[in-house]
Amino acid sequence: xxxxxxxxxxxxxxxxxxxxxxxxxxxxxxxxxxxxxxxxxxxxxxxxxxxxxxxxxxxxxxxxxxxxxxxxxxxxxxxxxxxxxxxxxxxxxxxxxxxxxxxxxxxxxxxxxxxxxxxxxxxxxxxxxxxxxxxxxxxxxxxxxxxxxxxxxxxxxxxxxxxxxxxxxxxxxxxxxxxxxxxxxxxxxxxxxxxxxxxxxxxxxxxxxxxxxxxxxxxxxxxxxxxxxxxxxxxxxxxxxxxxxxxxxxxxxxxxxxxxxxxxxxxxxxxxxxxxxxxxxxxxxxxxxxxxxxxxxxxxxxxxxxxxxxxxxxxxxxxxxxxxxxxxxxxxxxxxxx
Amino acid sequence: xxxxxxxxxxxxxxxxxxxxxxxxxxxxxxxxxxxxxxxxxxxxxxxxxxxxxxxxxxxxxxxxxxxxxxxxxxxxxxxxxxxxxxxxxxxxxxxxxxx
Numbered sequence: 001x002x003x004x005x006x007x008x009x010x011x012x013x014x015x016x017x018x019x020x021x022x023x024x025x026x027x028x029x030x031x032x033x034x035x036x037x038x039x040x041x042x043x044x045x046x047x048x049x050x051x052x053x054x055x056x057x058x059x060x061x062x063x064x065x066x067x068x069x070x071x072x073x074x075x076x077x078x079x080x081x082x083x084x085x086x087x088x089x090x091x092x093x094x095x096x097x098x099x100x101x102x103x104x105x106x107x108x109x110x111x112x113x114x115x116x117x118x119x120x121x122x123x124x125x126x127x128x129x130x131x132x133x134x135x136x137x138x139x140x141x142x143x144x145x146x147x148x149x150x151x152x153x154x155x156x157x158x159x160x161x162x163x164x165x166x167x168x169x170x171x172x173x174x175x176x177x178x179x180x181x182x183x184x185x186x187x188x189x190x191x192x193x194x195x196x197x198x199x200x201x202x203x204x205x206x207x208x209x210x211x212x213x214x215x216x217x218x219x220x221x222x223x224x225x226x227x228x229x230x231x232x233x234x235x236x237x238x239x240x241x242x243x244x245x246x247x248x249x250x251x252x253x254x255x256x257x258x259x260x261x262x263x264x265x266x267x268x269x270x271x272x273x274x275x276x277x278x279x280x281x282x283x284x285x286x287x288x289x290x291x292x293x294x295x296x297x298x299x300x301x302x303x304x305x306x307x308x309x310x311x312x313x314x315x316x317x318x319x320x321x322x323x324x325x326x327x328x329x330x331x332x333x334x335x336x337x338x
Numbered sequence: 339x340x341x342x343x344x345x346x347x348x349x350x351x352x353x354x355x356x357x358x359x360x361x362x363x364x365x366x367x368x369x370x371x372x373x374x375x376x377x378x379x380x381x382x383x384x385x386x387x388x389x390x391x392x393x394x395x396x397x398x399x400x401x402x403x404x405x406x407x408x409x410x411x412x413x414x415x416x417x418x419x420x421x422x423x424x425x426x427x428x429x430x431x432x433x434x435x436x437x
Binding site: 084099316 | 341345352369370373374375376377414417421422424425426428429431432433434
């Protein structure tokens, strides 16, 4: 049996999860929620994480009913993400790994999402749509690497949703995306927004400026459309773009599975639209709920479990964090999947 | 903890600051050193930070071009140090390894 504890805190969530051979033993999490109209800044987010991380760690051990001695490896998010929050979490992971005499393991955040999605849904070799506040990528596995087939050329889809929420002052509690999703259900009028797909890539920044400065904002203030209509129109436009590039990647790879991961992945309208496309192609959609879609510690533990079992550890001197993306090389999957 | 005021090195013209942090044992000082060392200062920040341990004391030495960058680095180091100390208090002491 291999038990791995995973520390995640690359954005506004701080989560610590424990995995024992595919079983989630505990996965507590806290979210730093800012007032409407405000985003989360790195230093404030790091302060939030510092204030709660040791409490969350105690919860993770208590809920799992484990002692430090029962743990085989301490995994943490090495990157990508916001610098200050990543350092906070890495500091605690490094310290407990030394106190407990356990090996340390730096995990790529993105690989964490993919491996957790594969564990929970049992998808074998899916085309992955990774959509969150900081990332928008279509990823497929081939020859020992997770390869990026398409991505955003400017801001992430979740960032577009978050900033839209700030413009029209939607609450950030529990998350801006969730509140937009609920309001969109009451929208009836479709407001046309810029639809920008460039080959395998997408662009969202134009949509945001269109809403911020041009006609959409005027339509709202003059009462020609409601905030609910804009939420509805925004979701339909953004998600159509994502479904389009996912379908193109599937056609390219000959894939019959789609896995949606990342915080935006728990949006049911996105899942519904993706499912329509999948059914048309005779493919299968896999998605998880907010426990595992949204950043959490168990996903880092799960990717760490795979890495640790295939012989990886991270020396303390190499345990620096990085805000940029890392290599998506894998040693735990078979090189070719038919 | 001994912390003299920041002063200008007359040879290099750089601002210097130092901090000596005593720990209950040498083992804990080394754990703190290894937890706090991996993340480097920004490359173009005009600042350098050296950490070392002797006995049960952690020594930190800064050298910076500007007071502003020095202040930011020292203040963030203090946040990091106190988190490491709290972690040691809550989840220590270190297990004895038979190696």
